Every structure is written in structure tokens, then in C-alpha cells.
Amino acid sequence: MKTIIIGSGLGGLLSAAKLSKAGYEVEIFERLPIIGGRFTNIPYQGFQLSTGALHMIPHGPEGPLSQLLKEVGADVEIIRRKPVSVIRIPRNKKDIDYKFGHKDIIFEDFKIPFSLLNRLKLIYYIATTRKNPPTGQSFEEWCRKHIPQDWTYRISDAFFGWALSLKGADVPVEEAFAIIENLYHFGGPGVPMGGCKGVTDALVDIITSNGGTIHTSTEVTGLKLDNDKVTAVIVDGVEHEADLIISDIGHPLTAKLIGTETNVSGMDEYVHKSKDLKPSAGIKICLSSDKPLIGHGGVLLTPYAKRVNGICEVTNVDPSLAPAGKHLTMSHQCVHWSDLDNLDREIELGLEDLRDIFAGKEYEVLLIQSYSNDWPVNRSPSGADLKNRTPMSNLFVVGDGAKGKGGIEVEGIALGVKNCMQNILME
């Protein structure tokens, strides 16, 4: 079965690894000169920065991505070290920022800042919502009804800002609870050795050793259609025939490739639905320092910052991501869609946060990277993802525009690929 994959992001590579292992003849076309999409490294002043993701796997060595990597035989070491996740709160209870000092608590102690009543409620809700998860509202709406307290909104915005680049008000409660359930089940994040590229390189090895090919700087500009089937992809005016097509460029761009001239049923609805997806946006600030700024390999959530949701210092786990004697620290902040026109201000607020959070410490800003629109944090905001199918029967979409339920970023990509491969390999 001849398969063509459009795009070599993580979703495309995972699909290629899985299909080539199952005996499919796989060919990947990648538009950029580099492989890995928003999940690879970019060397910068001796540091291994990244094209997108923060060199972390949300559920570490036991999550869906790690499982899928093992399944295809990709050799990646994902290290989870304690503390896995830490929350920074102001030193004095009455403060609402970090200006007068801070203290760090481990994530498991997130209940401590709640009132006694809310702590009791929380125990009750943790027990009851696992059996009957709430529906039909945003996570924030649910919180306002059940655990109304400033801390509730702060910790949920920090967590979902870090994990999904969304505010609690923009996360459907169903998705939020599915994510919380996965956290219980799979545990917290880990660092892949070698960073994002450690993962994508391992997948490239598997794909090529299974006989697959990857072309870089090669853009697919069109599809050749026959009724509800794609028969070929068009590259530089040349048709490349295929039986199966996997698109890793998200639903809206895939819909554009199909075009409007087809009369296949469901196309209008598909175009409409894919246009409705609002990609999540965010800002990553990369810092260099001689001494560690965080001092551990977990996530530091910052619920009392103005914009920054969380920070990680991956060099505490993999020192090779920075030059000898240096550390690489990266912060992430969600950018709400209404603030996209004012990125300068959002960046300035993020930088101010870092000055407060790391007051008295020396560091240098290496690079400020922002993500939105056609190169976003997630092509589909979590909880609104469309499934893998398209109106064309042999064309499927994978990647961060078609994540599986409850999957944080790359875990969602892995779950989406798993669903998609089940569809394909069962047929």
C-alpha cells in the first residue's frame, strides 16, 4: 500500500513509523528544509532551542507518546525526575505577586492554599467527578459554581496555560476532567534526552530503516481527486500516486488542498468546521544562565505571575541542551486571542514576570518566540479537535489539529495518531 504523508511534524513521523512498520510503503513530503515541524531543536548560540515544544513530554516515560514510541521501536530515553512539578506562591499569604519573595510547594500540595471548606469540597468532587464527569460548560464555569476562590482560577489558569496554552474559561470541562484523569493515570512530565530532536531523530531512524523516504524542501501544492478518493499528490507540478494519504498540516490547510471543486458529500460542512477552529497561541521566552534559575528538572508553575504560566529548566536533566557550564530555561505563557494584536505588550509583561520570579538572579534572554495562527501552539484548541477523517475516504489528518481526547499537546498527537492508525489498519 503506497502511502504519502504531507508534513514531517511529530504526527506525520509517528504515522510514518507505525505504517512503515506494518509494511506500508511510506513517502513523506516536508515543505521546510528541516524535519520535525514544531517538535525539533534549533541550534542557537550553542544552545538547543526548539522550533516549538519545550523539550518536555507531558506524561513522561509512561504516557501515550512514550508508549507509541516503544511500540514502533524508537529508541528514546524520557527521564522523569522529582520534583516533577512545583508551584511558586508568594511568601506572604496576602501578597498577589512575587515582588516580596516567594515559596515553592510541590504540585501534590496544590490543595493547601484552599479554604478549609473548599478543601473538603475538593475531596468530595475528586471522588464523585471521576464516576460522573461534568459536561456542557467551561472548566472555569464549573469552578465558579463549585469551588469559588481566587486560588482556583489562578492554579487552573497556570496549569491549563502551561499545558494547553488556554485559559480555564476556554477549556471545555469534559476535556479538563479527561486531562486530570490522565494525570492521575500516567503521571507528570519528563524530559526526552536530546530534547525534541531526540524523539524526531529516533523516529526518522525507524522510518528509514523500514524503507520509508523523507523529502525536505518539498511542498505538496495540490491533490488529484477521483470522486471521494485522492489518487495522487502534486509536487512541483508532478503527480505522485498513492493509495493512502496522511496530512499533518491540520484540517483547514487540508481542506484548502482538497479545494472546493469536488462534489464529494460533507465537504461544505468540513470546510466550515475546520474554519471554526481557533489555534491556541503562546509566547516562549528562552533564558541562558550560569547558575540554575530553578534547580530541578520539573515544571515550575507560576500562578501569581501576570502572564507567565510555567517555566522549565531542562538542562537539570539533560545538560547537553546548553553549552558546558550554562543552563537553558524556558517560560511559556498563553496568549488569549483578544491579545494577539498586542504581542509587544504581552512579551513585555512576560519579561516583567521573569524579573520578579527570578529576582536577584542573573540571566540573559536568548530568544523570544511567539506562536499563533498558521504556526500556533496547537492547530486546534484542546477539546475542540476534529477527528482524523476527512470527506475523502483515503485522506486522514493527524497532528495537533486532530488530537485525541484528554491528551495534552504531544500526548494528544500520539492519541490522535493511535486512533487514526486503528481506523486504517483495521480496514
Added chain:
Amino acid sequence: MKSGECNMKVNKNCVGCGQCAAFCKFGAIEIRGKASFTSACIECRACAAYCPVKAIEA
């Protein structure tokens, strides 16, 4: 910098991901929400290929 010093243009597609800056051999691109070229640019156009949103025009 003065306009006209460098003919490289950044269109509205730019999201500020910094990929162009990282691959520029001359350190001629600054990133802050959006890419901008400095006077160090020699117009080699290498950056354009790395742009994921076709934002760099020459």
C-alpha cells in the same frame, strides 16, 4: 534602521517564531512578536526557506 537599507520584507503572516533568526548565519534578524531585519543582512535569502508561514519576501 532606515527603510531601504535592506530589501527583505516581512509580511503579515509572520507570527514571531524565530526560526529565521536561528538559521540566519549573520545574526541579522531580530524577533519580538515579529521578525525584523537589521543592517547586518546581506540579502542571502537563506532565512526565507526556513519560514513556516511564507512571511519573508525579497
